[in-house]
Amino acid sequence: MNQAETDGEVTRDMPPRQIGKIHEKTSDDDMDIEVVISERIKSSILGGALAPGLKLPEESLSEIFGVSRSRIRSVLQRLAFEDLVEIKRNRGAFIASPSxxxxxxxxxxxxxxxxxxxxxxxxxxxxxxxxxxxxxxxxxxxxxxxxxxxxxxxxxxxxxxxxxxxxxxxxxxxxxxxxxxxxxxxxxxxxxxxxxxxxxxxxxxxxxxxxxxxxxxxxxxxxxxxxxxxxDLNFRSIFSPNAELRDVIHAVAPD
Amino acid sequence: MNQAETDGEVTRDMPPRQIGKIHEKTSDDDMDIEVVISERIKSSILGGALAPGLKLPEESLSEIFGVSRSRIRSVLQRLAFEDLVEIKRNRGAFIASPSxxxxxxxxxxxxxxxxxxxxxxxxxxxxxxxxxxxxxxxxxxxxxxxxxxxxxxxxxxxxxxxxxxxxxxxxxxxxxxxxxxxxxxxxxxxxxxxxxxxxxxxxxxxxxxxxxxxxxxxxxxxxxxxxxxxxDLNFRSIFSPNAELRDVIHAVAPD
DNA sequence: TTGACTCAGATTGTCAACAATTCAAGACGG
DNA sequence: CCGTCTTGAATTGTTGACAATCTGAGTCAA
Missing domain, CATH: 1.20.120.530 (GntR ligand-binding domain-like)
Incomplete structure (x- = not known):
């Protein structure tokens, strides 16, 4: 939640009242692309479409979403703080698998x-x-x-x-x-x-x-x-282990 | 804590036992530079040396610590997740000032x-x-x-x-x-x-x-x-508002 | 066959230049 | 004097190239 405040329009300091025209695009649905990507991945994980422990390579994701790797990197960082993925140094990001x-x-x-x-x-x-x-x-x-x-x-x-x-x-x-x-x-x-x-x-x-x-x-x-x-938890759920990342994520409709 | 696990040596998977010589520098006190910087800044904040709301410009910090801006950027991100600083989009990082x-x-x-x-x-x-x-x-x-x-x-x-x-x-x-x-x-x-x-x-x-x-x-x-x-909280503490960032941070001994 | 080593190929980490945005100071007209 | 607009310096955001690291297959000797 802390982080959620720092991106998107929440942070933008609105002037106390509108004085004439300030900017053209005052009504931004400019919604940060990183938030969109992050929500999309989150949906896929929470939809149960991605197996725990599955690797999330930066390049695959950057191709899937058509953005540069650094953006993906930042998104993964955020998801790591939300405990949805686990980042291992020099090895990449993986879907978290709570014990x-x-x-x-x-x-x-x-x-x-x-x-x-x-x-x-x-x-x-x-x-x-x-x-x-x-x-x-x-x-x-x-x-x-x-x-x-x-x-x-x-x-x-x-x-x-x-x-x-x-x-x-x-x-x-x-x-x-x-x-x-x-x-x-x-x-x-x-x-x-x-x-x-x-x-x-x-x-x-x-x-x-x-x-x-x-x-x-x-x-x-x-x-x-x-x-x-x-x-009612069952710790032996089965996932299709070799599903294509691209298909799985695309199959999930964004919220 | 989650994040703390992903850097430093905790993450490194140690082989079950030593088999011959694997790497030369098995004993790394290689301690991640980002962790060091982050601890240093944290110390300064928690030592009360930095006033709430004070800006932390990326370039100043990168000069102080002699590392590139991207490193500093990552450190600030981490401190933001720890609620010690607040990052405002396009405006930079500031010492958090809880109400x-x-x-x-x-x-x-x-x-x-x-x-x-x-x-x-x-x-x-x-x-x-x-x-x-x-x-x-x-x-x-x-x-x-x-x-x-x-x-x-x-x-x-x-x-x-x-x-x-x-x-x-x-x-x-x-x-x-x-x-x-x-x-x-x-x-x-x-x-x-x-x-x-x-x-x-x-x-x-x-x-x-x-x-x-x-x-x-x-x-x-x-x-x-x-x-x-x-x-026993006093919400009107006084800070020296125009102290030099460099001096303040250097004055604080690392833990 | 087993275990240690070597060496590509793939993947992540880092950097430095470039683009975009903010902010403050000054100009201008009312 | 007030509010608006312009302008440019300072700062942050983003990118693509390059460096460092990991992984796994292959090699070789015991």
Missing amino acids: IREARGIFDARRVIERVTTEIVTRTVLTIQLAKLHERVKGQDEAWKQGDYRRGIRELGEFHLAMCALAHNQALTVVLERLIRRTSLILALYGLPNAMMRMPAMYTNLLAIVERGESLSAARAMERCLFTLEK | IREARGIFDARRVIERVTTEIVTRTVLTIQLAKLHERVKGQDEAWKQGDYRRGIRELGEFHLAMCALAHNQALTVVLERLIRRTSLILALYGLPNAMMRMPAMYTNLLAIVERGESLSAARAMERCLFTLEK
């Missing part, structure tokens, strides 16, 4: 954080503010039913993030965001679609408890959601 | 996490494992008394990190590490040396409670430590 142990640790950490935030939210939030969360659950449900695994994972992550955001602690939200990214990768690599379909019901239940204001119970319900997600 | 609001958020987040980890540690740790923590407190005490502010802050951070590490949750430790880095910056910029001198006593007290195994009480003591740190 079982690491996955367990991530879920442990999330339970610690989300237990607390859920409790806070339950005590402070107004029912109307939960509308967004209900939407996420609905979106997630649709996604699973349509077999859109990638969207399902995204909606699931955004549900948790939105919930945390209601606790109004910026630092915790940033921290959780990182953990959620990592979780999304884990789900993409090792999650079981069938198991996922049971999640929306659990989230609906969680929201009902939140609305009733039962904070401790809500915290426990959140913990159960996370336990369920963790329980 | 009051942000500082409060950081401490809130840390209380949530460290409350739990302290409780876990108190329930599971053996007294002998606390030796390292006692050392940190001692080191911190010495540092404050000698007026070595930078070391004091470092020891303080490492105390908290070491405590968290005893809870054996890798993911939480990584997350806390980030928050501690940010806290160190905040203390360097806005902390009051006099107020800091009271900390070692508080930590000693905390450790005593941990040793007695009173987990809830320990968690509360940890919270009090964090509250005290937060309370």
